[in-house]
Amino acid sequence: MRVSIEKRKAAKPSAHLKAFADRRRDPDTKREAVLHTALQIFMERGYWQTSLNDIADKLKITKPAIYHYFHNKEEIYLECYRRGIARVEEDLEQIRQHRGTGLEKVGEFIQKYASQITRDFGRFLVRQDDRDLSGTAKAEVRRCKRSIDHHLREFIQQGVDDASIRPCNVKLAAFSVAGAVNSLVVWFLPNGDLTAEQVAAELAQTLTQGLVRKDR
Amino acid sequence: MRVSIEKRKAAKPSAHLKAFADRRRDPDTKREAVLHTALQIFMERGYWQTSLNDIADKLKITKPAIYHYFHNKEEIYLECYRRGIARVEEDLEQIRQHRGTGLEKVGEFIQKYASQITRDFGRFLVRQDDRDLSGTAKAEVRRCKRSIDHHLREFIQQGVDDASIRPCNVKLAAFSVAGAVNSLVVWFLPNGDLTAEQVAAELAQTLTQGLVRKDR
Amino acid sequence: MRVSIEKRKAAKPSAHLKAFADRRRDPDTKREAVLHTALQIFMERGYWQTSLNDIADKLKITKPAIYHYFHNKEEIYLECYRRGIARVEEDLEQIRQHRGTGLEKVGEFIQKYASQITRDFGRFLVRQDDRDLSGTAKAEVRRCKRSIDHHLREFIQQGVDDASIRPCNVKLAAFSVAGAVNSLVVWFLPNGDLTAEQVAAELAQTLTQGLVRKDR
């Protein structure tokens, strides 16, 4: 049975904005508030057009207060990446441990991946440009992204091996699938008439069956 | 017989860097040099990490000299977008006027679009974030991008109508195709073992035939 | 008995230059220091020849520190105008509420106005060119200046009505009076042999009695 993604997200978006209202409160909550607020503004305007003041203003705190929770601006950014990656990686591990054909795993990937990247940190992961990061941070993120890609290739390769998937250029197929799903981020609106899951299902159909009509 | 895309681009990349060697030289060449140099650095580092000084330094001119050819930094950026868009739009018009099934047109789209976005301004078009642009410029670019999408949908819809394409959610299919092709920008290297055309052909195959193996 | 205007201004000019000595100090004092320092340099060199660095250097702070107290350079300039205008407007209101002939009010105007425009923000008000301001700021200042003019005309008109002043072109008379007093700014030195009040008295005499000798 399918659960609408809207149900899962407990906290209202404005909840984070009140994290600093009380004098005493769990510092983790506050850190979380900074992170989510930053995420939101990063997504709206982009990293470079977001100043720490924008974030502080939205949280109604002062700029230096942010430095209690993060060492610098980039760390906030990097953390957003990490969250996005972590969630996808969990899913990947689950899929991997499933028994089933490669094709089924690819289908699952599309489902789960689509579900992630239409939400907060997942959206971030896809939309944000990792050239914004510097040095080691950039390397880390790219390594993780590559790892995701390799997992997908693994599933496809398995499909080719178990004959559930047509023989093909695995690398290219992986990018096609990922690219097609990623495009969701650009146009999919969570409040539209279709849920992310429904869209993912359709997408899986399109990608596995292809466009061509074969019944004639 | 297919011609490698590397053959077409006449000027060596370093040619632009010498455009400012002579005091007198046709200004269009210099404008072009600024544009291509900017393009390159924008692609390497991103817009906000690129300062006008970076561009000027690479061209061995001074910063204000750039202002002879462009009104401001954003104009350079916007022009990069426009170039990318223009080339794609030309191709689209050609495809549109072809006779052939919708499926064939989609195939052509993949071919031509892939060829564009693996080169200079095409790469830019896909990789750069249009949130960087402000106001009218952003609106213009988004309008154009949407127009490209609509063309693709038109082809797909035609395919559905002429029964060359399976009935499907046209909007979603269009995004899948575009998304899959766009992913080339991230990983395709023009100097690799495959040409963009070869990759595009494979991609078209994957997308039209689907992943699933049907012969059994 | 008359009190010299020099007695009133408590703070020595150099006091402002020390406002930034302590890290903690009431921010109003610092804002005031910026304003007065700016005023002084504006008067010496003019607005456009004054850079924010000039102001910062004099205060021994850095340029961006100024932005803690003012949004931009023009705001400082505008505030100088506002101060000058405000002080004159207070005086005008007082005069207005006096009982007395129109001629007496004009005399009072000359006294008070002269006293204002020979001091800090009053000097500024007269000497500075409001074309320097842009848009709304310019409009605001001009409106206020016009208001001052209208008050003066009102006094003169009242004088004509109550027969204390010769029938005359009121508008022109108002400008003459204001113009004559304004000229103080150009030549009057507060440390000279006459106080501003003495000069104002003489000026009132000249303007009300005229130059011509009538006793013969």
Next chain:
Amino acid sequence: MRVSIEKRKAAKPSAHLKAFADRRRDPDTKREAVLHTALQIFMERGYWQTSLNDIADKLKITKPAIYHYFHNKEEIYLECYRRGIARVEEDLEQIRQHRGTGLEKVGEFIQKYASQITRDFGRFLVRQDDRDLSGTAKAEVRRCKRSIDHHLREFIQQGVDDASIRPCNVKLAAFSVAGAVNSLVVWFLPNGDLTAEQVAAELAQTLTQGLVRKDR
């Protein structure tokens, strides 16, 4: 008999803008065109808000062309001052050689001075801020302005001596008169219902007779 000031100025304002239309033309004419165009923009926007490009654009020439007629921007500015001063000085010399009482000379001064400063370079002379000039130029202009003031004082002193003028503080009286007339620049519109001469006459009346009504 009075001559309207509008009759005297032969060339239409736009005439200067065509001085550069012909290939060959008297260089003095062109220099004059630059000067008058600069004057106009200086008066509209002020010196610092006027760039050489503004002037060049209006004349439809290029910026460096201006350097054929003037060494630098300030020279243009200075020349505007000089013109304004020169015209006033001519008038002063004429008045000086008249026979008549001091009061009559003051009246004449008001007439002639008013007429000058309501026109082109005269307006400039009064409105522009000589702090804009640097070094020697500033000194020169100030010397000339002082000279004008001294002439006026001379007339007044003569009037006091010949008993046509009430005994008074001569310096102060001179500034009053000049200040009152100068104020014309701020509000007098050449196309209004009164000519400059009519206004000057009224002004002379006001200043010589005073505001007070003495017939009772």
Next chain:
DNA sequence: CATGAATGAGAGTTCATTCAT
């Protein structure tokens, strides 16, 4: 005589970050 190109110097402004409280 006139131009297009180029420059050096400097302007105002922004912002991540740190310090002292």
Next chain:
DNA sequence: TATGAATGAACTCTCATTCAT
């Protein structure tokens, strides 16, 4: 813990001025 103040470094953009043509 959190703040207001301050800074240094950077950026875009402007402009008077000078060359070379």
